[in-house]
Structure formats: C-alpha cells, structure tokens
Amino acid sequence: MDLWPVTIMRRTALLISCLVIHLGASDAAQAQRSAPPPVRSDQHVEAGGQPPPAGTLRNPFQGDQQAAEDGGKLFSAFNCDGCHAGGAAGAVGPSLADGRWRYGGTDGEIYHSIFYGRPRGMPAWGGTLPPEAIWRLVSYLKSIEPAKDTSATVTW
Amino acid sequence: MFRPQRWAVLVAALSAGWNGRGAAQTGSGPGRDDGQWTMPAKDFASTRYSALAQLTTGNAQRLRPVWSFSTGVLGGHEGQPLVVNHTMYVVTPYPNVVYAFDLTKEGYPLKWKYRPNVNSAAIGIACCDVVNRGAFYADGRIYYNLLDGHTVALDAASGREIWKTKVADLNIGETTPMAPLVVKDRVIVGNSGGEFGVRGWVKGLDAETGKIIWTGYNVGPDADLLVKPGSFRSFRASGTQLSLNSWPKEAWKLGGAPVWGWLSYDPKLDLVYYGTGNPAPYNAEQRPGDNRWATSVMARDPDDGSLRWAYQFTPADNWDYDATQEMILTDLPVKGKVRQTLVHFDKNGFVYTFDRGTGELLAADAYVPVNWARGVDLRTGRPEVDSTKLTGVSRGTVKDICPTLEGGKNQQPAAFSPVTRLFYVPTNNMCMDYTTANVSYIAGTPYIGAAIPYKPGAGGHLGAFIAFDVTKGKKIWEVKEPYPVWSGALATRGGLAFYGTLDGWFKAVDGRTGAVLYKFKVGSGVVGNPISFLGPDGKQYVAVYAGIGGDWLLLSGDVRSDDPTDVRPPASFMPDIARHTSQGGIVWIFGL
Numbered sequence: 001m002d003l004w005p006v007t008i009m010r011r012t013a014l015l016i017s018c019l020v021i022h023l024g025a026s027d028a029a030q031a032q033r034s035a036p037p038p039v040r041s042d043q044h045v046e047a048g049g050q051p052p053p054a055g056t057l058r059n060p061f062q063g064d065q066q067a068a069e070d071g072g073k074l075f076s077a078f079n080c081d082g083c084h085a086g087g088a089a090g091a092v093g094p095s096l097a098d099g100r101w102r103y104g105g106t107d108g109e110i111y112h113s114i115f116y117g118r119p120r121g122m123p124a125w126g127g128t129l130p131p132e133a134i135w136r137l138v139s140y141l142k143s144i145e146p147a148k149d150t151s152a153t154v155t156w
Numbered sequence: 157m158f159r160p161q162r163w164a165v166l167v168a169a170l171s172a173g174w175n176g177r178g179a180a181q182t183g184s185g186p187g188r189d190d191g192q193w194t195m196p197a198k199d200f201a202s203t204r205y206s207a208l209a210q211l212t213t214g215n216a217q218r219l220r221p222v223w224s225f226s227t228g229v230l231g232g233h234e235g236q237p238l239v240v241n242h243t244m245y246v247v248t249p250y251p252n253v254v255y256a257f258d259l260t261k262e263g264y265p266l267k268w269k270y271r272p273n274v275n276s277a278a279i280g281i282a283c284c285d286v287v288n289r290g291a292f293y294a295d296g297r298i299y300y301n302l303l304d305g306h307t308v309a310l311d312a313a314s315g316r317e318i319w320k321t322k323v324a325d326l327n328i329g330e331t332t333p334m335a336p337l338v339v340k341d342r343v344i345v346g347n348s349g350g351e352f353g354v355r356g357w358v359k360g361l362d363a364e365t366g367k368i369i370w371t372g373y374n375v376g377p378d379a380d381l382l383v384k385p386g387s388f389r390s391f392r393a394s395g396t397q398l399s400l401n402s403w404p405k406e407a408w409k410l411g412g413a414p415v416w417g418w419l420s421y422d423p424k425l426d427l428v429y430y431g432t433g434n435p436a437p438y439n440a441e442q443r444p445g446d447n448r449w450a451t452s453v454m455a456r457d458p459d460d461g462s463l464r465w466a467y468q469f470t471p472a473d474n475w476d477y478d479a480t481q482e483m484i485l486t487d488l489p490v491k492g493k494v495r496q497t498l499v500h501f502d503k504n505g506f507v508y509t510f511d512r513g514t515g516e517l518l519a520a521d522a523y524v525p526v527n528w529a530r531g532v533d534l535r536t537g538r539p540e541v542d543s544t545k546l547t548g549v550s551r552g553t554v555k556d557i558c559p560t561l562e563g564g565k566n567q568q569p570a571a572f573s574p575v576t577r578l579f580y581v582p583t584n585n586m587c588m589d590y591t592t593a594n595v596s597y598i599a600g601t602p603y604i605g606a607a608i609p610y611k612p613g614a615g616g617h618l619g620a621f622i623a624f625d626v627t628k629g630k631k632i633w634e635v636k637e638p639y640p641v642w643s644g645a646l647a648t649r650g651g652l653a654f655y656g657t658l659d660g661w662f663k664a665v666d667g668r669t670g671a672v673l674y675k676f677k678v679g680s681g682v683v684g685n686p687i688s689f690l691g692p693d694g695k696q697y698v699a700v701y702a703g704i705g706g707d708w709l710l711l712s713g714d715v716r717s718d719d720p721t722d723v724r725p726p727a728s729f730m731p732d733i734a735r736h737t738s739q740g741g742i743v744w745i746f747g748l
Contacts (some may be wrong), residue, residue, distance in 0.1 A: 076593070077596065078598060078601070079595070079596070079598055079601040079602045079603070079604075082351070082601060082602020082603075082604050083280060083601075083602060085710075086607055089724060089725065090722055090724045091710045092280070092282065092283060092284065092285065092709075092710055093280060094719060094721060094722035095722050095723060095724050098721070098722065098723040098724070100720065100721040100722070100723060101721055102719065102721040102722070119276050119277070120276050120277075120279045120280060121276070121277055121278070121279035121280015121281060121282075122280055123280065123600055123601065128598075147725050149714075149724075149725030149726065150723040150724065150725060154714065154734070156732060156735050
C-alpha cells in the first residue's frame with residue numbers, strides 16, 4: 001500500500017500528452033508482497049468486495065480549481081462522457097454527479113476506480129493515462145455540485 | 157437449421173400437428189398456424205402475425221392475466237419468448253439466463269434453466285442498456301447470443317450447452333444483443349457497437365458445430381463485404397468498391413454500420429435481409445462521403461454470405477438514423493401489380509417498399525413527421541435533404557430536427573396483418589437539437605462526439621401506436637401515447653393488435669379502428685414484443701415481457717432501481733415517467 005504514493009510521485013514528471021506509460025520496477029516489488037494490506041475488523045462488512053482501501057493516496061491538486069477545469073476537458077477528451085453523460089449525470093454508466101459512490105468517494109478511491117477500472121464495465125485507465133491526468137479527473141468529479149433532483153426523496 | 161431436403165417431412169409434420177422435432181421451422185401464412193412461436197418475428201418474413209383466431213374483437217374485453225414470472229433481472233426486457241413443443245423459452249437481459257417453462261403442468265414449472273458465465277465488462281461496452289433481443293429455435297436447439305460476444309447453442313429439451321463460439325471482441329467495443337437468424341445450416345449473427353467505432357459485420361456459423369464459416373463486413377473493400385463478381389448489384393449505383401470509395405482514407409475501419417436489429421429470410425429467393433446501423437462517429441465532418449453501407453439494407457446468400465444487393469437509406473448520415481429495423485417480406489400491389497416486396501420502417505421517418513429480388517426501390521413515404529428531408533426521389537433513390545438540417549462541428553447546434561435519433565421508430569418491430577392489409581407500427585414523436593464535437597478513437601470507449609437533447613413532437617405526446625397502409629402511403633388510425641411506444645407489435649387473425657407502453661400498460665386494440673379493447677398494468681414499462689400461441693389445452697394465449705430499459709434506462713432519468721449510488725434527475729422532455737414505472741423483468745401470459 002505504502003508503495004503507491006512513491007510510485008505516483010515518481011511519475012508526476014510525465015506530461016498529460018504522454019499518454020502511454022508502463023508499469024515500472026516498483027510494481028514488481030508490489031507484486032512480490034506476500035499478503036495484501038489488512039482490512040480493519042470494524043469495517044469488514046463495508047469493505048466487502050472492495051479492493052484495498054486507497055485512503056492514503058493524496059490528490060496533488062486538492063482544491064485546485066484549474067485542475068478541476070482541466071479534468072472536465074479530459075472527461076470529454078477521453079470519452080468518459082460517452083458513458084457517464086455530459087456533466088457526469090449518468091447514462092449507460094452510473095451518475096458521478098449525485099454525491100453517491102459505488103466504490104467510495106474519497107479522492108483516493110475515485111483514483112483507484114479510474115486507474116484499475118471496475119468490474120461492471122469501467123475500463124482500467126492506469127495503462128493509458130498518467131497519474132496527474134487521473135488526479136485532474138478526480139478533481140473535476142469532486143467539484144461537481146449534486147443537483148437537487150438527486151436528493152433522497154422525490155415527490156410529485 | 158432446416159435443410160431443403162427435409163421440406164417434405166416438415167410439411168407432413170405440420171399438417172399432422174406440431175409434435176415433430178423439426179416441425180417448428182416453417183412459420184405460417186394467413187389461415188395456417190402451428191400454434192407455436194419458434195423464432196423472434198414468428199416467421200422468416202418477420203410479419204409478427206399469428207393466424208390464431210380464438211381471441212377476437214368480440215371477446216378481447218374478457219382477457220385476463222393467467223400467469224406471471226419474475227426473471228429476477230432488472231435490465232431492459234426487449235425481445236420476446238418462444239413457445240415450442242409446449243415449452244416456453246425466455247432469455248433475460250445480461251446475465252442472459254435462459255428459462256424453459258413446462259406449459260403442460262400447473263403453474264408452468266421450470267424444466268431447466270441455463271446460467272452462462274457472461275463477462276460483466278460487457279455492461280460498460282453495450283451502448284444502451286444490457287438488452288437481449290431473443291433466441292431462435294431450430295431442429296431441437298435454442299440459439300442465442302450472450303452480451304459479451306458469444307453465440308450459444310443449447311439442447312432445447314435439456315438445456316445442455318452444445319457449443320459456444322466467441323464471435324465478437326469486447327476490447328474493440330463489440331457486443332451481441334441481437335437475436336440470431338437460423339436458416340439451412342447457418343446461424344447468422346451480427347455485432348453491435350456503432351457508438352464505439354466498431355466495423356459492422358454479420359457472421360454465418362455452422363449450426364451443427366458453431367464454427368464460423370463466413371464473415372461479411374458492411375463497410376470496406378469489396379472482398380471483405382463478400383461482393384463476388386457478377387453476383388452483386390446496387391439498383392442505382394454501379395461500379396466496384398462502392399463502400400470503400402465512399403469513405404475518406406481509412407475511416408471505414410472505425411465506420412460503424414453494426415447489426416443489432418432483426419434479420420429476415422426469403423426461402424424462395426434464398427436471401428437473408430438485414431439493416432445496418434449508423435456510421436461512426438456521429439460527427440459527419442469526420443467522415444465526408446456517403447459512408448456506404450452504413451444505414452442500409454443488405455441482401456446476402458446464407459450459404460456463403462455473398463452480398464447480392466444493397467441500398468442506403470440515409471447517405472452520409474448526419475442524424476444517427478440506424479437502419480437496423482426489421483425487413484418485412486410480404487407481396488403487395490404496387491401500381492396495380494403485385495410485387496414480391498420488402499417493407500422497412502426506417503429510423504429516419506420514411507417507410508420504404510422494395511422489390512426484394514432486385515433491390516429496386518418502389519415507394520417511400522413518411523410515416524411520422526419528418527423535416528430533415530422533403531421526401532425520397534424514387535428516380536435517384538436518394539433523400540431530398542433539407543440542407544439547414546445538416547449537422548457537423550462547423551454547423552454548431554442545429555435545432556428542431558424531426559424525428560430524433562431514437563427514430564420514427566427504433567428497435568421495436570412492426571407487425572403486418574394479411575387480413576387487414578395494414579402494418580401496425582410502434583412510433584416515437586420527438587424532435588431534437590443536434591450538436592457535434594470532434595472525437596478521438598480510443599478502443600473500447602464511446603466514439604460519438606455529440607450532445608442531442610430531445611423535445612416532444614407536434615401534439616405534445618411522445619409516441620403513438622399506428623396502423624399504416626403502405627400501398628396508399630397513409631396512416632389509417634393512431635393511438636396517441638404519452639411516452640414513446642418502445643414495445644413491438646403483434647397482429648392476430650382475430651382482428652386484434654397488441655402492444656405495450658413505456659408507462660407499463662399492455663393493450664389489445666381493434667386492428668381496424670384502433671379502439672382499445674383491453675388493457676392491464678404489467679408492473680414495469682414494456683419494451684419487449686408480444687407473441688401468441690396455443691397452450692396444451694388448445695386455447696390461444698398472448699405473452700409479453702414487462703421491464704423498462706434499453707434506451708430508456710439512459711434517457712428517462714430516474715427509473716433505476718438496482719443501484720443506491722446512481723440517482724439521476726428526470727429527463728426534461730419526460731419529467732414524470734418514474735411516477736409510473738421502475739425497472740423489473742416479468743413474463744406475462746394472458747388468456748380468456
């Protein structure tokens with residue numbers, strides 16, 4: 001787990017235009033770990049079926065409005081809007097604008113969802129997008145204000 | 157999988173009843189019906205007409221639900237059940253479970269169910285919900301497609317898997333929601349992915365083994381299209397490489413033209429007919445040219461796949477007007493002479509009549525309000541396009557185009573009654589604003605580049621169920637519906653037409669007047685297609701799926717019920733559909 005921030009820091013030099021990256025030597029080290037990170041016993045129900053918690057990842061663009069705007073452009077340029085719709089309101093892919101998250105809504109968890117993909121059709125972008133592009137996408141998604149229509153109660 | 161030499165046996169079996177194993181293969185004509193429903197559209201001609209006549213305009217008021225079954229699946233239940241040898245076969249949307257119900261026993265208990273291991277990644281590759289359009293029965297086997305690009309053959313008696321063949325590749329955006337067509341020794345299937353920049357094809361598999369015998373692409377070089385010298389004609393275009401030369405450089409390689417709709421077959425001409433989908437991407441300025449044979453009808457020889465004729469409905473498609481809707485094969489009078497016709501209600505709002513032997517266009521009339529073209533020039537075969545409705549990045553937002561990219565109709569198949577000589581057509585009544593953007597191709601992701609909001613068409617209702625006289629080019633009656641009519645139609649010899657609505661009604665109407673004789677709220681919006689059959693008790697029944705979905709999972713806003721983390725605002729053009737329906741697949745059977 002602790003290897004990931006190191007890996008990402010090493011890659012921050014990559015430009016967004018350099019899209020194809022390959023997993024480096026540090027990933028081999030990761031693969032050689034004998035056991036995955038532990039799951040806290042008081043959270044073992046909520047953690048069911050989820051990959052290892054990603055809470056230790058830090059978004060280098062936290063609170064950076066320009067990064068969020070850039071992320072909005074990437075959201076369209078990489079066809080994310082083709083599935084999640086403009087404004088991430090949801091189409092064939094789920095809404096990412098309702099303030100609710102199937103795989104967790106911390107910056108690190110959203111990063112994981114984009115990097116590794118998710119089993120019901122979300123592709124893994126870790127081999128295509130450099131980390132800072134993914135972080136910009138995370139920043140964009142976190143910057144969306146949920147519409148009031150997505151509140152728990154609907155009345156007619 | 158019927159073989160010509162078996163014809164005599166099949167005819168004998170039919171006249172003696174329908175217990176024989178292969179007896180289910182011939183479909184029916186007017187006045188003759190074996191009481192079964194063995195293929196998606198009842199017969200090879202895709203009429204969706206049942207010659208059963210116990211249910212009539214006189215007794216339809218007494219219809220009632222006699223059985224129902226929850227499929228346990230929430231995706232859009234397009235397609236239809238089959239009934240063969242007193243067994244009902246149901247295919248669910250992803251995860252594509254097949255249920256076989258024993259209609260001879262009380263409560264119709266399961267005989268078997270088949271639970272394939274379908275790759276869940278397919279959920280994100282299917283453009284428009286995880287639908288399946290049904291199975292095909294032939295020679296003791298059930299053939300159907302899994303969403304993740306596999307075609308499967310099952311033993312109809314036991315559910316045992318006989319073969320499973322990978323035909324499509326998720327990694328390049330291909331999925332397989334369509335229903336196969338089985339003729340002679342061939343199982344014919346096609347790919348979806350017009351929104352993912354796939355290159356459309358149909359494949360002919362050996363029905364016995366599942367081996368892929370031929371692949372015919374819809375776009376690209378003649379050789380890939382299986383255009384064989386001397387065997388292909390386009391009624392008005394001449395020359396070679398008609399597809400290749402209608403695309404810039406290599407754009408055809410990502411050119412779309414998928415096959416996600418219905419296939420028909422004429423045993424006399426030995427030709428299979430199907431329509432192709434939109435060219436990719438939506439932004440037409442990235443693919444200048446006619447983009448043949450996207451948005452086209454194709455006629456192929458089922459044995460070797462060779463292309464015999466083709467016609468393009470919407471050259472250089474600017475509006476996502478797929479032409480994958482059914483090709484209905486009937487013989488209609490044209491200018492006083494009965495022709496062997498093919499009738500097609502296209503997404504672009506026109507209904508076309510062809511000579512299905514030669515591909516000659518005989519008539520084309522609007523069946524819904526159309527403004528992107530003034531008409532179709534029968535001399536040139538081309539639409540008379542209103543240039544102010546052309547789209548593309550340089551044109552910005554083009555407003556008020558009718559119909560929308562959902563089409564005058566979409567996948568929902570029409571029915572034809574040889575008794576009333578009318579086509580029963582589920583339609584949409586919406587217009588759209590069209591904005592495109594340049595889009596980059598990334599394998600396995602959407603290749604679209606467009607934002608296209610909808611609005612209600614004239615009158616404010618979003619759909620209608622209509623009866624259309626193709627020989628007169630005229631609508632005879634309509635039942636206006638508040639929402640798009642996304643279910644297929646069924647016509648019966650008893651003078652009835654059946655359909656379902658997006659807000660969850662199943663309706664029986666008088667085929668001559670459109671008067672609603674019976675309706676029942678089936679629990680979820682209907683996007684499937686009604687069928688009719690004879691039960692073991694000798695009585696006529698009608699069956700249909702409930703289960704809203706398909707495009708309406710994407711478009712209608714908050715009808716999702718399976719995911720607490722996916723809450724969407726309602727669509728502006730249909731703000732209250734969620735008041736009437738949520739998701740949920742149910743099989744219904746109605747009878748007297």
